[in-house]
Structures are given as structure tokens and as C-alpha cells.
Amino acid sequence: MPQHIAIYVRVSSKKQDTKSQEPDLKQWVTAFAGGVLVKWYRDQQSGKTMNRPGWNRLEAAVDAGKVSAVVVWRLDRLGRTASGLTALFDKLVTRRINLVSIKDGVDLSTPAGRLIANVLASVAAYENEVRAERIIAGQAVAKAAGKTWGGSVKGRQLKVTDEQIATIRRMQQEGANKTAMARATGLSRPTVYAVLHAYA
Template sequence: MAVPVEKIGYARVSSSDQRLELQIDALKKAGVKEKFLFTDHASGSGLAFKREGLLTALKLLCEGDTFVVWKLDRLGRSVSELIKTLEIIRNKGANLQVLTQPIDTTTSHGKLFFHMVAAFAEFERDLIAERTRDGLAAAKRRGVSLGQKKKLTPAMLQKVVDLRRQGKSYVEIASTLSKNSKTKVSKSTLYSYKEQIEAMLPFDLEEVETDSN
């Protein structure tokens, strides 16, 4: 039996002078059911703000669903964070509707928005890979020892990122890479690149997708 398509709503306020009710009322008028409404209320600097409401909403999101927000900036507090959140929605095969802005990916014009997001995400990943290569080259020119850490080529690094996107654990990825390359790649080698790998993934991927590592 087909899973019914739903509208998943998310609202967030970041200061005491913002009214959460305003966003919630707008989401309900847009057709979001009470049980599919999720909220977050940030306070202070927000540095430790985990956005549990957003993570729960993203976990619940299924293919064909529509993720509804009042404004686009509710999905991220920086451009990088916003792009990663949008990538999660797109990769789940869901749509996005922004109530106060002309963004609705259920329409032909709206689909172009997701294509632009994908292009920006790829551009960001390319920049990260380029900075990594430049950093290693600069260190080598300065005679800096990189220790015994095994290097992942840019192609291997991208392969790791692709497998992580599929929900593969580092153990599974190490096994896959070792089978398909001449050099054995260990779990510890991958973990030494973990910060860089996770930076190339949608934010909090490990919390959105269950992974045993």
C-alpha cells in the first residue's frame, strides 16, 4: 500500500521578540497537520543549539512529501548550513515550499531552485577538495612531514563522501575501497579524514540517517 504524501512543517525563532505562533498559524493555513509540525526556539548565542525539531522533521520526511517553512532562513543560519539542509530535502526526494517567498519545488519553476542548490553544493565540495590539494602541496613545499597517514586521492575522497551519502559506515567504506584499490584503506585512515568528509556532507547526517559506523 502506498505511503500517503504529507506536508511536514517547521518553524524556528531565534530571539524573544519573534513570535512562533505567527509561523505556526501560517503553516497550518498551508495545510500542515498539527502532528507534523516541528519547532525550535534558539536562545543566547545559539552555539550549542542542536535544532532537535528540524532533525526530527527531516528524519520523518519521505519521498513525495513537502517540507514547508515560513521563510527560507529558517533552514540554516549560514549559506553553507542552508545548502546542506536543502540537499537533505532534495536527496530524500521531497519538495520544498516557502510561504513568504516564491519557492515551491512542486512547480516547474520551483524545480529549477533545487537544480541551483545542487550546483552550489557541488561547487562547495569542489572548493573543499581544491583547498585540500593546495594545502597538502604547500605543506610538501615547506618540507612539512605529514607523518605516516595514508593519503586519500581526491577521487577516493569523493568516493567516500558518495558512500557516506548512501548511509554506509566507515567500516563498510574501508572494506569497499580496499577491494577496489591496490592500497588497503583502513577505518583509522578514514577517521583521520572524518572532519573533512563530514564537512562535505549535509549537516548532522549521522543524526538524520541511522549509521552504526
């Protein structure tokens, strides 16, 4: 049965494009495909689930024994849950299908590559959880400050960085007053109060 190299490209929404990924992937094909048939699979969908149209077609080809290697720009293009990525790695290794992640320097054909892949899968999952927590925290801060999500201008969200939050909490522990916290972080006093309330 003839096999092909599967090139998988994913962006999270229709507002994004794949221009940042494709040049590196095309260079890889030119340098390493070695005349093997190459097929491109694409998705415009979140990486929170592995149930995506393009990925489902690719996985069906994997299960049918039609794929010799899966190549991605970066591991987080495959997905952002550690459990989903680890299960995928195990499946590919069992079926003797290589996985190459260009930006991460991952190659599942080597023990070191498999180790790195699993570590990066955990990191990707962690970053996704942190991102979700930041969104929730930002919404809580906006609500506590008496603002609707979107801020004073339509489409603009209230932005409080992790560094500002950390500074406020540290200064609170040191007994600093709200005016000093606002001056140190460049935030308004109401926002400082909102941060303290959200993280109380």
C-alpha cells in the first residue's frame, strides 16, 4: 500500500491564516520528503479538542496504514491537551509512524525525540490552562471594577498584566497603600481595588 507524508496545518479561527507555518513546512518537504507523496491536511479550529475535520481525515489515513510520517510546524498545532497529545504519540510510535515538529525539534523516531515530545505536550497543556485562567481573572477584574467585559470602548478589554497583579499582591503583603500600588503599576485606584478583590 503506497504511503504518504501528512503535513498538518492548523489555525484556531477563520480570522487567522497559515502564512507563518507554510514556508517552513514547504522547506522541510523540499529537503526531507525524498520523493515520497505529500498530502496536506488543514483545520481552522481550536486545539482544545482532537475532533477536527482535517485531523479526522488524517487520523483515518493513519489508521488505514496510509501515512509514513506526520509533519507539523509546532506541536501545539496538533492540539493543546496533554492527554490527547500523549495518546497520539503512543499511537504513532506503535504504528511506526514518525512525527516531526519543525519548530520544537522533535523527531519521534528517536528516544530523545519521544521524551521531548511528551514534555512539550505537558507544557502546551499547562500554557493552555494558564491562558484560560488569565481570561477568567481578567473578566473577574473587569466585573469587580464595575466594567462590562469589553471595557470603556466597545471591543476593548480591561488589561491587567501578570506582572501588575504580582506587584499589587507583593505590595499588599508589604503593607503599601492603594495609591502607592496604583502609582507603581500605572493602574487606577479602582482597578487596584478590583485586582485585590479578585485575588482575595
